[in-house]
Amino acid sequence: MSVVRTEVIDNIFYISLNKPNKKNAFDPEMIELLTQAFLSVGQLKNVAGVYLSGAGDCFCAGADLGWMKSMVNYSLEENIQDSEKLFDMFLAGLHCPLPVVGYFHGYVMGGATGLAAICDIGISEENTKYCFSEVKLGLAPAVISPFVMAKMKANFAQEYMLTAKLFGSQEALGSGLVNYSESQQNCEQIIDKILNRLLKNGPEAVKETKKLLREVNPSQVASFKKITTKVIAERRVSQEGQEGLSAFFSKTKPNWLGV
Numbered sequence: 001m002s003v004v005r006t007e008v009i010d011n012i013f014y015i016s017l018n019k020p021n022k023k024n025a026f027d028p029e030m031i032e033l034l035t036q037a038f039l040s041v042g043q044l045k046n047v048a049g050v051y052l053s054g055a056g057d058c059f060c061a062g063a064d065l066g067w068m069k070s071m072v073n074y075s076l077e078e079n080i081q082d083s084e085k086l087f088d089m090f091l092a093g094l095h096c097p098l099p100v101v102g103y104f105h106g107y108v109m110g111g112a113t114g115l116a117a118i119c120d121i122g123i124s125e126e127n128t129k130y131c132f133s134e135v136k137l138g139l140a141p142a143v144i145s146p147f148v149m150a151k152m153k154a155n156f157a158q159e160y161m162l163t164a165k166l167f168g169s170q171e172a173l174g175s176g177l178v179n180y181s182e183s184q185q186n187c188e189q190i191i192d193k194i195l196n197r198l199l200k201n202g203p204e205a206v207k208e209t210k211k212l213l214r215e216v217n218p219s220q221v222a223s224f225k226k227i228t229t230k231v232i233a234e235r236r237v238s239q240e241g242q243e244g245l246s247a248f249f250s251k252t253k254p255n256w257l258g259v
Helices: 028-043 065-073 076-094 112-118 145-151 154-163 169-175 184-199 203-216 221-237 239-250
Strands: 004-009 012-017 049-054 100-104 107-109 121-125 129-131 180-182
Touching: 004 028, 012 028, 012 184, 028 076, 049 184, 065 076, 065 221, 065 239, 076 112, 076 221, 100 112, 100 184, 107 112, 112 129, 112 145, 121 169, 121 184, 129 169, 145 154, 145 221, 154 169, 169 180, 180 184, 221 239
Parallel strands: 012 049, 049 100, 100 121, 107 129, 121 180
Antiparallel strands: 004 012
């Protein structure tokens, strides 16, 4: 069973994170498959939009922490190369030629907020919880930062990233991270309406409009690849990063909490 399911239904390209037993946490396999899915959109015929969602009880818990912890055994250069693949996944989603509609439920944690940020239209169930949890683990929300800062209001992003605050769907809406915060039933209706609207528009006009919107956006996201991937690579192998990850797995408190 693939950890990323893709299919075209009624001229919409569906991408689903499909590792519910792991809360859809992404690892190298999922990153590669998501990147391929986003890059394949340009070759699809008669498709009006992309719908991104997650199987199971949450959208995505972020990066698989077991994978992150294992990177201590890799060199800094290998860590940077690995982080660049993650950056390229977000960039492929951001530059997807068709509108990306994202549906978020349960939890959207850590790196998963980067997937929320690259969506053109985000619909969030009202009980969904969000968190930039990296600093709690001695890490940094490095790779996702340019994507998130291009989407969210800066004052919200700064508070949430620096404090690792768990925030709700309404706050995600107010911050600009998502477009809607509604009940599950209302979310389903909104998604149907949005996808139906996309189906009624001129496909080439939509592509050109999305391309234009990305070009006039003042944020130069791609230019931050080198600095962001270096920061997360260094944090992964740092003493503090490994301490934070070890504390998470052992269900103990990291040493900076005075234990």
